[in-house]
Amino acid sequence: MQTFTPTRTPTWVSGRRLLEEKLSDLHKCANLDQIKQVHAQILKADLHRDLFVAPKLIAAFSLCRQMVLAINAFNQVQEPNVHLYNTLIRAHVQNSQSSQAFATFFEMQCSGVYPDNFTYPFLLKACSGQSYLRVIQMIHTHIEKFGFCSDIFVPNSLIDCYSKCGPVGVNAARKLFKVMGEKDIVSWNSMIGGLVRAGELGEARGLFDEMPKRDTVSWNTILDGYAKAGEMNRAFELFEKMPERNVVSWSTMISGYCKDGDLDMARMLFDKMPVKTLVPWTIIISGYAEKGLANEAISLYNKMEEAGLKPDDGALISILAACAESGLLGLGQKVHASIKRTKYKCSAPVSNALVDMYAKCGSLDEAYIVFNGMTKREVVSWNAMLQGFAMHGHGEKALQLFSRMKHEGFEPDKVTLVGVLCACTHAGFVEEGVQYFYTMESKYKIVPEVEHYGCMIDLLGRGGRLKEAFRLVRSMPMEPNAIIWGTLLGACRMHNDVDLARQVVDRLIQLEPSDPGNFSMLSNIYAAAGDWDSVSNVRLRMRNTGIQKPSGASSIEVDDELHEFTVFDRSHPKSEKIYQMIDRLVQDLKQVGYVPKAYQ
DNA sequence: CTAGGGTTAG
Numbered sequence A: 001m002q003t004f005t006p007t008r009t010p011t012w013v014s015g016r017r018l019l020e021e022k023l024s025d026l027h028k029c030a031n032l033d034q035i036k037q038v039h040a041q042i043l044k045a046d047l048h049r050d051l052f053v054a055p056k057l058i059a060a061f062s063l064c065r066q067m068v069l070a071i072n073a074f075n076q077v078q079e080p081n082v083h084l085y086n087t088l089i090r091a092h093v094q095n096s097q098s099s100q101a102f103a104t105f106f107e108m109q110c111s112g113v114y115p116d117n118f119t120y121p122f123l124l125k126a127c128s129g130q131s132y133l134r135v136i137q138m139i140h141t142h143i144e145k146f147g148f149c150s151d152i153f154v155p156n157s158l159i160d161c162y163s164k165c166g167p168v169g170v171n172a173a174r175k176l177f178k179v180m181g182e183k184d185i186v187s188w189n190s191m192i193g194g195l196v197r198a199g200e201l202g203e204a205r206g207l208f209d210e211m212p213k214r215d216t217v218s219w220n221t222i223l224d225g226y227a228k229a230g231e232m233n234r235a236f237e238l239f240e241k242m243p244e245r246n247v248v249s250w251s252t253m254i255s256g257y258c259k260d261g262d263l264d265m266a267r268m269l270f271d272k273m274p275v276k277t278l279v280p281w282t283i284i285i286s287g288y289a290e291k292g293l294a295n296e297a298i299s300l301y302n303k304m305e306e307a308g309l310k311p312d313d314g315a316l317i318s319i320l321a322a323c324a325e326s327g328l329l330g331l332g333q334k335v336h337a338s339i340k341r342t343k344y345k346c347s348a349p350v351s352n353a354l355v356d357m358y359a360k361c362g363s364l365d366e367a368y369i370v371f372n373g374m375t376k377r378e379v380v381s382w383n384a385m386l387q388g389f390a391m392h393g394h395g396e397k398a399l400q401l402f403s404r405m406k407h408e409g410f411e412p413d414k415v416t417l418v419g420v421l422c423a424c425t426h427a428g429f430v431e432e433g434v435q436y437f438y439t440m441e442s443k444y445k446i447v448p449e450v451e452h453y454g455c456m457i458d459l460l461g462r463g464g465r466l467k468e469a470f471r472l473v474r475s476m477p478m479e480p481n482a483i484i485w486g487t488l489l490g491a492c493r494m495h496n497d498v499d500l501a502r503q504v505v506d507r508l509i510q511l512e513p514s515d516p517g518n519f520s521m522l523s524n525i526y527a528a529a530g531d532w533d534s535v536s537n538v539r540l541r542m543r544n545t546g547i548q549k550p551s552g553a554s555s556i557e558v559d560d561e562l563h564e565f566t567v568f569d570r571s572h573p574k575s576e577k578i579y580q581m582i583d584r585l586v587q588d589l590k591q592v593g594y595v596p597k598a599y600q
Numbered sequence B: 001c002t003a004g005g006g007t008t009a010g
Helices: A011-029 A032-044 A052-063 A068-077 A080-094 A098-110 A118-127 A133-146 A154-161 A166-179 A185-197 A202-210 A216-230 A233-240 A249-262 A263-272 A280-289 A294-306 A315-324 A329-340 A348-360 A366-374 A379-389 A395-407 A416-429 A430-444 A451-462 A465-475 A482-494 A498-511 A516-528 A533-543 A574-592
Strands: A553-558 A561-566
Touching: A011 A032, A011 A052, A011 A315, A032 A052, A052 A068, A052 A080, A068 A080, A080 A098, A098 A118, A098 A154, A098 A533, A118 A133, A118 A154, A133 A154, A133 A166, A154 A166, A154 A185, A166 A185, A185 A202, A185 A216, A202 A216, A216 A233, A216 A249, A216 A482, A233 A249, A249 A263, A249 A280, A280 A315, A294 A315, A294 A329, A294 A498, A315 A329, A315 A348, A329 A348, A348 A366, A348 A379, A366 A379, A379 A395, A379 A416, A395 A416, A416 A451, A430 A451, A451 A465, A451 A482, A465 A482, A482 A498, A482 A516, A498 A516
Parallel strands: none
Antiparallel strands: A553 A561
């Protein structure tokens, strides 16, 4: 009997090698057209079912954010092995689709394919930053059951994920870190990073001093700990002492000084740093914007573009958020203009930031234009727009938007309901608000949280239903916080209920003993009741504890410049004229029936 | 593993 022995490599093998090579090249350049071309060749050679070709195809599609095509490539293979599953899981994680990653993981288990050393780190990466504590615990149990801890990458990922899940997670990370036999520099860095996030600065510093070897990441982590705690002197000390500084070290310092309000120092470091990437530019621009220094922020934004740097989504969102916070409509519009100039379409998160910025700056028309121009709206988009209408007293429009949102098939979330209740408050729709509050659980499956109670207390309180508001506070399933009592106090003040106000303010001082506003509120209440002994008592207490009330300031932006003024402010060159104008306005208001509100 | 990142009641 004759046996057939091939004398030369069959053509499909050489063809396959060629394609594989082409695929691994494509992996680097992420060009969808080229991948599609190679894909066609693969189909022609009938290699799409191959267990070595398919993963490369999945990875290439994933890089181009073509998950539909990637999943399709996956489905071509009859019996996927663990490598193929891992590739798909990683693809989902890379495209920030964590739930899809988990679905693939469960599908893999159902098919009887066992996970390996690579599977868990990918899954953990999907958990990282998501606070999926339960899922992480489940993965952890799996790992212990299958004994994959031999690879240091696995416990390191676990420590990182755990330490991003709040106090409970940090505890789990601590425990794991303690029992780990061998630790590398990443294990230490992850643990220290977790402690810094948890605000355990002392413990973090202890570990930092204890670690056998430190790299720049270690230094940056502890630097950030001090910067976030506002201890800039200590941070600077370390910054000067550290053996090597990279962009992250400089950026951490700049960010710290910006948050500390020391923009001169931030700017000095920014000018001095040798390599400026997009992130430090973003930090310094947002820093100026947050402080209301529009001119400086705009000029830096221009300089950044001149330097050839294109803001990414993160930069745009960050700067727009800063504009929203301090009401810098001018800068916000400039950023919007530059987006329109350079981008055909912007992503949903950037549009959301634009809507929020315009809404918070009071330009509802522009907010609504951006909102209506969006092709892919998210619940957040609706929330930002709704909040904008609500905040500026357009309760009717806010509620109309709410109906439209439901009509277009969006599920309201807890933030939406805050917006709806807020809209009812500002438009004076007390009964409607009460209705929404008591039906939100049955209609939308949203259990009222402390924010919703806050809205309700504001709604009832402003409507003069103080007793009801107080009853609601006492019936709350959670502990009322300072905002709740503050809201109730505001209502007491509005309706001159001194007795209730006195009770409320006591609770408020228990919760916020160092807030000067509470003390001056208390003294105002006593003054209104004519209880002058108590007034001087409060003043004395304030002086003894060293509490000082900073005077409140208002601000307005005119021609890209922020003007700030306080009560009895005479610092403006035209203050004579300004006060004349105010007097005239008050006269006019009194004529139409306005009565100034004050305790004394 | 470290720097900037959207909606939340006064």
